[in-house]
Amino acid sequence: MTGSVLTTERLVLRPLRLDDVDALVELDADPEVMRYLTGGAPTPRSDIERDLPTWLDVRAGVGRLAALVDGRFIGWFALRPPPPGHIIGGLPGDLELGYRIRRDAWGHGYATEGGRALVAHGFRTLDVPRIVATTMTVNLASRRVMEKVGLRFLSTFHLEWDDPIDGADQGEVLYGLTRAEFEAPA
Numbered sequence: 001m002t003g004s005v006l007t008t009e010r011l012v013l014r015p016l017r018l019d020d021v022d023a024l025v026e027l028d029a030d031p032e033v034m035r036y037l038t039g040g041a042p043t044p045r046s047d048i049e050r051d052l053p054t055w056l057d058v059r060a061g062v063g064r065l066a067a068l069v070d071g072r073f074i075g076w077f078a079l080r081p082p083p084p085g086h087i088i089g090g091l092p093g094d095l096e097l098g099y100r101i102r103r104d105a106w107g108h109g110y111a112t113e114g115g116r117a118l119v120a121h122g123f124r125t126l127d128v129p130r131i132v133a134t135t136m137t138v139n140l141a142s143r144r145v146m147e148k149v150g151l152r153f154l155s156t157f158h159l160e161w162d163d164p165i166d167g168a169d170q171g172e173v174l175y176g177l178t179r180a181e182f183e184a185p186a
Contacts, residue, residue: 004058006065008117011110013065013077015058020066023073024048032103036139039165061121062095067114075101077114079122082132095122097133099145106141115149123182132176138167143175150182151175 006013016024025048027033031040055064064078078098097118101111122128133151135142147153158171 004061004063004065006061006117006121008113010069011114011117012068012071013114013117014068016052016055016064016066016076018052018056020073021045021049021052023066024052024076027073027075027100027102030103033100036136036142036165036167060126061118062126064098067099067101067110069105069110073102074105074110075099077118079118079131091130093129095126095128095131097122097131097146097149097151111142111145112148115145119149119151119177119182123179128179130176130178132174134172134174136167137170137173143173146175151177152181 004015025043025045028043028048031042034040034042057063058065062079062081064076064080066073067075067077076099079095080098082094082096097115099111099115119131122131131151132154133146135146137156143153152175154174154176156171156173159168161168
């Protein structure tokens with residue numbers, strides 16, 4: 001990792017910039033991308049413009065990173081502390097892995113490639129004790145990515161939603177991997 005830029009065989013993961021706003025709006029406008037997050041509803045541009053300045057702060061690869069393939073924005077990855085009071089609780093020092101990829105980039109292994117890079121960065125460079133990730137139980141594609149990057153299923157939990165989306169009744173899943181598990185011989 002150079003500065004806050006992480007590269008893989010095909011991806012450049014760099015801090016988000018203010019001029020990424022159009023790409024982020026387009027990403028969150030795709031109903032399939034947002035299916036397990038909002039039931040397919042797009043994120044209003046005003047929400048992205050409001051939140052984007054807080055996403056720009058990336059230190060040592062902790063934060064939200066734009067994912068580029070041949071210079072083209074395909075989504076973002078994040079490695080960040082779970083929000084305070086998050087349902088997963090967590091251990092001090094835990095980081096949460098997240099990702100959102102454009103639909104036209106699905107099926108090419110980018111989510112797995114970027115996720116593996118961030119997991120390795122978290123353990124090898126940041127020396128974090130554990131990396132976790134959550135998704136809806138019914139989001140099988142995201143669960144497969146979590147497993148391919150080495151995270152293991154830990155539990156299912158249920159949240160209360162004012163306006164639940166399809167599949168919410170089946171709950172959310174928590175995946176995780178400790179540094180000791182990451183370092184264990186295969």
